[in-house]
Amino acid sequence: MSNILVGVTGGIAAYKTAYLVREFIRARHNVKVVMTKKAESFVGHTTFEALSLNPVLREDNTPKPISHIDYALWADICIIAPATANIIGKINAGIADNELLSTILALKCPLVLAPAMNTNMYNNVIVQENIKSLQSKGIYMILPASGLLACQTEGEGKMQEPDIIAEKVLNIFNKNNLSLKVENDMLSGLTILITAGPTKEYFDPVRYITNESSGKMGYALAEEAHKMGANVILISGEVSIVSDIPNIHKVVSAEDMYNAFLSFYNDADIIIMAAAVADYAPVYENIKIKKNDDELTINLKKTKDILSYAGANKKDNQILVGFAAETNNMEEYAKQKLEKKNADIIAANDVSRKDIGFNSMDNEVTLFFADGHITHTGRQSKQDIAKIILAESAILHSEKNQ
Ligand code: PMT
Numbered sequence: 001m002s003n004i005l006v007g008v009t010g011g012i013a014a015y016k017t018a019y020l021v022r023e024f025i026r027a028r029h030n031v032k033v034v035m036t037k038k039a040e041s042f043v044g045h046t047t048f049e050a051l052s053l054n055p056v057l058r059e060d061n062t063p064k065p066i067s068h069i070d071y072a073l074w075a076d077i078c079i080i081a082p083a084t085a086n087i088i089g090k091i092n093a094g095i096a097d098n099e100l101l102s103t104i105l106a107l108k109c110p111l112v113l114a115p116a117m118n119t120n121m122y123n124n125v126i127v128q129e130n131i132k133s134l135q136s137k138g139i140y141m142i143l144p145a146s147g148l149l150a151c152q153t154e155g156e157g158k159m160q161e162p163d164i165i166a167e168k169v170l171n172i173f174n175k176n177n178l179s180l181k182v183e184n185d186m187l188s189g190l191t192i193l194i195t196a197g198p199t200k201e202y203f204d205p206v207r208y209i210t211n212e213s214s215g216k217m218g219y220a221l222a223e224e225a226h227k228m229g230a231n232v233i234l235i236s237g238e239v240s241i242v243s244d245i246p247n248i249h250k251v252v253s254a255e256d257m258y259n260a261f262l263s264f265y266n267d268a269d270i271i272i273m274a275a276a277v278a279d280y281a282p283v284y285e286n287i288k289i290k291k292n293d294d295e296l297t298i299n300l301k302k303t304k305d306i307l308s309y310a311g312a313n314k315k316d317n318q319i320l321v322g323f324a325a326e327t328n329n330m331e332e333y334a335k336q337k338l339e340k341k342n343a344d345i346i347a348a349n350d351v352s353r354k355d356i357g358f359n360s361m362d363n364e365v366t367l368f369f370a371d372g373h374i375t376h377t378g379r380q381s382k383q384d385i386a387k388i389i390l391a392e393s394a395i396l397h398s399e400k401n402q
Contacts, residue, residue: 002173003030005075005107007100008048010038012150013082013116013159018043020081021051023166032071033057034100036087057099068099072106077173080104081142082116082159085127091139092130110176112140114165119155135372136331142168175395186394188229193268194222195261195275195306197237199254203282203298204289212358213276215239217323220382221272222248225390233268235260237275254278254303261306265313270393272321273307274347276358311342319397321345321389323365327352334368344370344396347389355379367392 004024008017024031033048034057045056057067064070072078080087080100087100091113096102104111113134121127122144135141142165147158159165196218202208219241222234226245234248235257249264251257254277265271280300289296307322314320322343324334327350334348347365351357356364356379364379367389377388 001028001030002076003032003074004169004173005071005078005103005109006031006033006048006052007078007080007083007087007104008033008035008039008043009080009082009084009087009100010036010042011082011084011116011159012042014039014042016159016162017081018047018051020079020162020165021048023162024169025051025053027166027170030054032074034068034071034103035059036098036100038084057103059099068103069106072103073108075107075109077110077112077169077176078104078107079112079114079165079169081114081165083113085115085117085121085124085130088113088115088127088130088134092133110138110140110172112142112169112172114142114159115144115157116159117144117157118149118151119153119157122155122157132372136374138373138375140168140172140373171399175392184227185229187225187270187390190230190269190394190397191233191267192222192225192230192270192272192390192393193233193235193261193264194218194225194271195235195257195273195277196222197239198276199237199257199278199303200252201254201278201281201303202252202284204285204287206288209278209282211276211278213237213239214359215241216359216361217363217382217386218272218274219243219245220386221274221389224383224386228387228390228394230270230390233264235264235275254281254306258304258306258309261310265310266315268318270319270321270397271310272389272393273310274323276325277306278303279305305341307337307341307343311340314342317397317401319344319393319400321347321393324348325351325357330366331368331374334366338368338370345389345392347385365389369396 031052032054037059048056096105145158146156197215198211198213200208200210222232226232249260283299320343324337330348334346338346346368349357349365363385367375
């Protein structure tokens with residue numbers, strides 16, 4: 001049983017929010033409602049009081065002078081349905097000129113918006129930018145459906161049905177709780193394929209190009225997944241880590257990693273690619289290159305992109321998680337990788353920092369999800385980051401395989 005705060009704004013879909021409140025109450029959750037003045041011109045507050053069994057926080061009649069703080073701190077999750085273009089813009093701008101907006105600013109829990117409006121308003125570039133901007137700040141969107149709108153036009157902008165909103169809100173609530181409280185057996189019965197460490201690309205028998213990956217991130221994922229009951233297959237570049245994981249396949253080059261990947265990816269339920277794979281490998285000389293001229297040119301050729309291959313051949317039941325090691329424009333590049341590689345999650349880390357990323361004990365990742373949602377982990381040990389990535393992957397896997 002959780003505390004669900006429902007915000008209602010001034011749109012015709014407000015009548016459906018009464019059914020949404022009823023869905024939550026039937027599922028034995030506690031519900032409180034906050035309404036804007038405009039919302040009350042569509043549905044009276046007494047309807048929501050009768051359904052939620054709690055006083056409604058309103059513009060003209062707040063239960064206490066600082067009720068917006070009480071309501072905000074009471075909530076485990078907050079859903080605004082319908083969310084008008086006006087409220088979306090104001091939340092994005094940080095405006096707090098009514099009880100609902102003040103409550104939203106004081107929230108300490110996940111916020112979900114279910115937009116509803118006329119198609120032209122919904123497609124307006126400003127509204128779209130506001131929606132994307134809120135998503136990038138970690139606010140969830142239950143995007144509207146297409147259909148006949150109150151203005152008698154057909155198109156996008158129709159608020160999702162109450163049962164769909166209720167289900168998604170509860171999924172988001174569970175997901176947030178599970179991410180924090182990783183269950184020991186949540187990967188039990190699943191096969192997880194993980195890549196870790198650097199690749200070494202030899203250009204003559206004794207010299208090679210490599211990178212700074214220590215394998216700590218990939219091994220933390222493998223070890224935590226093993227503890228959470230998964231059957232782990234770890235494909236690892238050369239690292240100095242000693243691990244008890246039963247199924248480790250050591251490789252040297254990007255080509256070896258690709259070949260090992262081909263042997264195992266078919267059976268994997270979840271694939272997580274934390275390895276720092278060389279994008280280019282030198283053309284190999286069979287004998288040691290002699291020191292002759294002042295300059296030496298080594299020709300490089302592109303390696304196989306394993307993540308791209310995994311995305312292009314992803315099965316319906318598989319979850320694919322890629323990493324993005326970036327020094328600049330992290331959000332832009334991570335989103336490009338998410339789409340181009342057909343990944344479900346991209347875990348982006350800033351590798352220009354010395355305290356996280358390559359060869360450090362800690363990491364800090366931003367998770368970009370295929371549904372547009374983004375979460376930031378903050379700096380934590382690689383083990384704790386691994387737990388979050390694994391929990392998110394497990395939840396996505398169970399959603400996909402229901
Ligand atoms: O090993 P640590 O010292 O603990 O450091 C951790 C880490 C910084 C290596 C790790 O957190 C990380 O960011 N791994 C990905 C490194 C990387 O190669 O990022 P990328 O942005 O260049 O590649 C994007 C994705 O494509 C990655 O999932 C990578 O594994 C994959 N890739 C890249 C090239 C290639 N030929 N095939 C691939 O599959």
